[in-house]
Amino acid sequence: xxxxxxxxxxxxxxxxxxxxxxxxxxxxxxxxxxxxxxxxxxxxxxxxxxxxxxxxxxxxxxxxxxxxxxxxxxxxxxxxxxxxxxxxxxxxxxxxxxxxxxxxxxxxxxx
Amino acid sequence: xxxxxxxxxxxxxxxxxxxxxxxxxxxxxxxxxxxxxxxxxxxxxxxxxxxxxxxxxxxxxxxxxxxxxxxxxxxxxxxxxxxxxxxxxxxxxxxxxxxxxxxxxxxxxxxxxxxx
Numbered sequence: 001x002x003x004x005x006x007x008x009x010x011x012x013x014x015x016x017x018x019x020x021x022x023x024x025x026x027x028x029x030x031x032x033x034x035x036x037x038x039x040x041x042x043x044x045x046x047x048x049x050x051x052x053x054x055x056x057x058x059x060x061x062x063x064x065x066x067x068x069x070x071x072x073x074x075x076x077x078x079x080x081x082x083x084x085x086x087x088x089x090x091x092x093x094x095x096x097x098x099x100x101x102x103x104x105x106x107x108x109x110x111x
Numbered sequence: 112x113x114x115x116x117x118x119x120x121x122x123x124x125x126x127x128x129x130x131x132x133x134x135x136x137x138x139x140x141x142x143x144x145x146x147x148x149x150x151x152x153x154x155x156x157x158x159x160x161x162x163x164x165x166x167x168x169x170x171x172x173x174x175x176x177x178x179x180x181x182x183x184x185x186x187x188x189x190x191x192x193x194x195x196x197x198x199x200x201x202x203x204x205x206x207x208x209x210x211x212x213x214x215x216x217x218x219x220x221x222x223x224x225x226x227x
Contacts, residue, residue, distance in 0.1 A: 034215070036218075042220055042221075043115075043117075043201055043218040043219050043220040043221045044201065044203075044218040045218070046215060046216075046217065046218075049215060089154065093216075096159070096166075096167055097142050097144045097159025097160075097161065097166055097167050097205070097207065097216075098144065098156045098159060098167050098169070099144070099146070099154075099156065099203075099216060100156070101153060101154040102153075103153050104153060104154075
């Protein structure tokens with residue numbers, strides 16, 4: 001079945017450091033890919049998405065490119081802030097009502 | 112537009128009881144999906160409703176059920192609660208055509224259920 005694998009956390013960075021969170025997937029079809037973020041005590045917020053190969057999703061300085069050849073959707077940000085501290089989830093959907101999530105990666109940014 | 116709302120935000124129940132959680136989707140969204148989030152299992156899909164019909168179902172026992180009303184609001188019910196049902200239950204809504212293709216899902220804040 002379909003699955004998503006994320007790099008294990010926690011990831012601890014200093015403010016203004018470069019961030020990469022790796023995400024790879026397996027899918028039988030041609031899924032849409034997503035990054036969601038969860039702040040403490042809250043639900044999930046959509047961060048960015050991509051629906052076809054080579055699409056780049058971007059939002060709030062975060063970027064991820066849909067790489068079909070490597071089945072990857074790595075999240076990057078050039079300069080993280082303390083306010084970016086949260087749990088990040090990579091997810092896929094075969095365009096049904098079901099999202100399949102990775103296990104989540106906790107990011108801690110220190111001043 | 113108002114976001115997805117879920118009520119109640121917190122619930123405490125005892126083993127054997129049943130519970131009903133409510134979700135109001137974003138206006139105009141007809142698809143509602145439910146997820147369970149636990150530290151051990153992560154985020155797992157429960158089911159999806161579209162136009163009052165269950166369209167997709169995850170691998171959960173029959174104690175977990177749901178329904179959707181004509182105004183797209185949805186409820187999920189868990190009967191005979193077990194300690195392992197303690198979790199954050201998240202609802203998400205999306206616009207979805209009759210083709211079955213679902214657009215981006217937008218999540219509510221969740222209901223934190225504690226089973227004692």
